[in-house]
Amino acid sequence: MTGPARNDSFCVHCGQPADTGHVSCHNSRTALEPPRFCPRCARRMVVQVTPSGWQARCSRHGEASSADAPATN
């Protein structure tokens, strides 16, 4: 792996490169998971789930939340 070349290069559920298919990360369980890995650099994010949403922070790429990205997979 040579690192991210563009946005959304990594799977938010397992942090693997997003272009490898990821069948196993699109299932009924991940549909109920907030993102855990930064889609741009695959760092593990600090994630806070709240009753109506989630916020996720990558130490390099900043904050994302359910308000700007309602779908998680």
Next chain:
Amino acid sequence: MTVAPQETSTEADILTVAREQVLERGTGLSERQILDVLRLGDDQVPDLLALAHEVRMRWCGPEVEVEGIVSVKTGGCPEDCHFCSQSGRFPTPVRSAWLDIPGLVKAAAETAETGATEFCIVAAVRGPDARLLSQVREGIRAIRESGNDIQIACSLGMLTQEQVDELVEMGVHRYNHNLETARSHFPAVVTTHTWEERWETLRMVREAGMEVCCGGIVGMGENDEQRAEFAAQLADLGPHEVPMNFLIPQPGTPYEHYEVIEGKDALRIVAAFRLAMPRTMLRFAGGRELTLGDLGAEQGMLGGVNAIIVGNYLTNLGRPAEQDLEMLSGLKMPIKALSETI
């Protein structure tokens, strides 16, 4: 084996026995009888659910208690509960996070907006330290100052007597501490503390006058005997509320590859727990979306359940609160109002 006459039951007649014993007299089933219920054939599940619903309506009424929860301290827990993505001992993707006071106030407001009467503040800890207790104290004060009078529950792990007293004094009216599973199965699930230590916290909570909320998770490799054992142990504890979770196999935990329990088994277990505890609030908690889906959730509400968690959970997402509220309105089950619970 000889069986006491009042406990004699066969597959064919346990529902008849339960109708007289639980529905008419309000006496919960014994461990042996619960096991008979868990062993009913699939063809008898509809009758079982119908009876569990009648029992709930008779002894609890049609109202449903709605609750929201939030994690004030996520991840990094020193304990090793094998189902838990927040244990710091397993390579899970969950990182530690703290929710600040404005975040807590907002979460409580979002919960109250759904019509919920209960807001539970949860922390992933063995037990609370001074920093966590002061965060909870400040959080409760800020929630009250915002004009939100929702009832506040906490789930902060194992407590000392001083901590129990402190929570009472803060106005926490209910404390959640799950026994998680049958006593005989607990050592296979957790090795860093014991079932008995958990029981001791529950005893102190009850004696201090807080409502006891205690349930667990099914689908952690326990067998039917242990499910019956767990229901009987909970009945013995006599909690105000029993939250029922269904295992969500979490990546990185020892239970990562466990199968999700089948919907019909989940419904059978819920109904059996209702027949063991006719007067207890039985709450759908985590995992119901995955195990039961939309249809199964409705069947559960018509099969003994009389309380739900709406919105998201601690680390997982739920279905939108509006969907659950619509379901309740479709089922003509009124949401318990705040005035009736104070």
